[in-house]
Amino acid sequence: MQKKLSAATICVQGGYKPKNGEPRVLPIYQSTTFKYDTTEQMARLFDLEDEGYFYTRLQNPTNDAVARKIADLEGGVAAMLTSSGQAANFYAVFNICEAGDHIVASSAIYGGTFNLFGVTMKKLGIDCTFVDPDAPDDVIGAAFKPNTKALFGETIANPAMAVLDIEKFARIAHSHGVPLIVDNTFATPINCRPFEWGADIVTHSTTKYMDGHAMAVGGAIVDSGNFDWTAHADRFPGLTTPDESYHGITYTEKFGKMAYITKATAQLMRDLGSIQSPQNAFLLNVGLETLHLRVARHCQNALAVANFLNSHPKVAWVRYCGLPGDKYHAMAQKYLPDGSCGVLSFGVKGTRADAARLMDAFRFIAIVTHVADARTCVLHPASHTHRQLSDEQLIEAGVAPDLIRLSVGIEDPDDIIEDLSQALDKL
Numbered sequence: 001m002q003k004k005l006s007a008a009t010i011c012v013q014g015g016y017k018p019k020n021g022e023p024r025v026l027p028i029y030q031s032t033t034f035k036y037d038t039t040e041q042m043a044r045l046f047d048l049e050d051e052g053y054f055y056t057r058l059q060n061p062t063n064d065a066v067a068r069k070i071a072d073l074e075g076g077v078a079a080m081l082t083s084s085g086q087a088a089n090f091y092a093v094f095n096i097c098e099a100g101d102h103i104v105a106s107s108a109i110y111g112g113t114f115n116l117f118g119v120t121m122k123k124l125g126i127d128c129t130f131v132d133p134d135a136p137d138d139v140i141g142a143a144f145k146p147n148t149k150a151l152f153g154e155t156i157a158n159p160a161m162a163v164l165d166i167e168k169f170a171r172i173a174h175s176h177g178v179p180l181i182v183d184n185t186f187a188t189p190i191n192c193r194p195f196e197w198g199a200d201i202v203t204h205s206t207t208k209y210m211d212g213h214a215m216a217v218g219g220a221i222v223d224s225g226n227f228d229w230t231a232h233a234d235r236f237p238g239l240t241t242p243d244e245s246y247h248g249i250t251y252t253e254k255f256g257k258m259a260y261i262t263k264a265t266a267q268l269m270r271d272l273g274s275i276q277s278p279q280n281a282f283l284l285n286v287g288l289e290t291l292h293l294r295v296a297r298h299c300q301n302a303l304a305v306a307n308f309l310n311s312h313p314k315v316a317w318v319r320y321c322g323l324p325g326d327k328y329h330a331m332a333q334k335y336l337p338d339g340s341c342g343v344l345s346f347g348v349k350g351t352r353a354d355a356a357r358l359m360d361a362f363r364f365i366a367i368v369t370h371v372a373d374a375r376t377c378v379l380h381p382a383s384h385t386h387r388q389l390s391d392e393q394l395i396e397a398g399v400a401p402d403l404i405r406l407s408v409g410i411e412d413p414d415d416i417i418e419d420l421s422q423a424l425d426k427l
C-alpha cells in the first residue's frame with residue numbers, strides 16, 4: 001500500500017490532479033452550467049444516477065477539487081464547500097434536523113453560531129440546549145432528549161479560547177446515538193484532526209486560516225463517514241427513508257458513506273443555494289497551499305506575544321492555551337501538541353474605556369472584524385461581534401466584558417511585541 005501523504009504535501013498537492021496536458025494550476029470553472037449531448041445523459045444526472053456537473057449551485061469542478069483537498073486534510077470521506085462558515089454550520093445541523101428536533105451545543109462557541117442555534121434555528125422549530133463544555137458526562141448527558149439529533153462544539157472556541165475535550169464529547173454523543181459535529185476553524189487540520197478523536201462531522205469557516213489572507217468568505221463541511229445512520233434509522237429519517245424529491249431514493253442505501261454529504265448537496269444546496277463561488281474556491285485553494293507554513297508561524301508568534309503580555313505589569317490576564325498555567329493547557333497538550341492557533345485574548349488593568357484606548361493606540365495592529373489572517377488585528381467582542389449578547393450570555397459564552405481578542409499574524413514577532421508595548425506604555 002502507498003504511504004499516506006502528510007498534511008504539508010496535501011496542502012500543496014491535494015485535490016486537483018491534472019491529467020496529461022491539462023493546466024498545472026486548478027482552473028476556475030467560471031461557468032454556471034455544463035453542456036451535454038443527449039437528453040438522456042442530462043436526465044440521469046438529475047436522478048443522481050450518474051456523477052457529473054450540470055449546475056454550479058449544486059456542484060462545480062473548482063469547488064469539488066478544493067473540497068477534496070479539505071476532506072483529505074481532515075481524513076474524511078467527502079466534503080462540500082459553502083458560501084460561509086455560517087452556512088456550513090447551518091447545513092451541517094439542518095441536514096439531520098427538522099422542525100420538532102433538538103440539538104445540544106457547547107456554550108463556548110462563536111457568537112454567530114450561538115445566535116444561529118439559539119435564535120434563528122429556534123424559529124425553524126429546532127431547539128438547542130447549551131451546555132458548559134467542561135461539565136462532567138452526566139451533566140452534559142442530562143441535556144439530551146428523545147428528539148436530540150446532534151452534539152456540537154468548537155475545537156478551540158472563538159473567542160473564549162476554551163479547548164474542547166473531543167473524546168468526551170464523542171463519547172457522550174455516541175452513547176445517545178447522535179453524531180458529534182466539531183467546528184475546527186481555529187485549530188485547522190494542521191493542528192487537530194477531530195475525526196481521530198471520535199468526531200463524526202467537521203465544519204470550517206474557511207474565511208479564517210484556510211484562506212488566511214482575508215480575501216474570501218467561505219465554509220466547508222467534512223464527513224468522516226464513520227457515523228452509522230442506519231443503526232439509528234428512526235432518528236435520521238431524512239437519510240434512511242426515501243426522498244420523494246429524488247424519486248424515492250434513500251441516501252444511505254444508494255450512497256453508503258457518502259450519504260450525508262450527498263444529501264446536503266443534492267437537497268440543501270438545491271433548495272437553499274449557499275454555494276461558494278468558484279472564484280472564491282480558487283482563492284481558498286491558494287491559501288490552503290501554504291496553510292501548514294502559516295499555521296506554524298501563527299502559533300510561534302502567538303506564543304511569543306502571549307509570554308510578553310503575561311509578564312506585562314499593565315495586563316490583568318492572558319488566555320492562551322499554549323501558555324503553561326492556562327486553564328486549557330493540559331487539554332491543548334493532548335489535542336493540539338504541535339500548537340493551537342494564533343488567536344489569544346487578554347484584559348488590561350483598568351476600565352472598559354482603557355481597553356478601547358489601548359486599541360486606538362496601535363501603529364499597525366488594526367481594528368477589524370476578523371481573525372486568523374496574515375495581518376495582526378484586534379477586536380473587542382463586547383462592543384463588536386458579541387454586542388447583541390447580554391452580560392450573562394457573554395459570561396456564559398466565556399467572553400469577559402473586558403476581553404480583547406488579539407489575532408497574531410505572521411509578521412516579525414518583535415515588531416508585533418513592539419507595537420503592543422508602545423500602546424501599553426500610553427495607558
Ligand SMILES: *Cc1c(COP(=O)(O)O)cnc(C)c1O
Pocket residue numbers: 084085086087089110112113154158183185186204205206207208217218219
Ligand atoms: C468566523 C467563524 C464562523 C463563521 O464563519 P463565516 O465564514 O464568518 O460565516 C464559524 N465558526 C467559527 C469558529 C468562526 O471563527
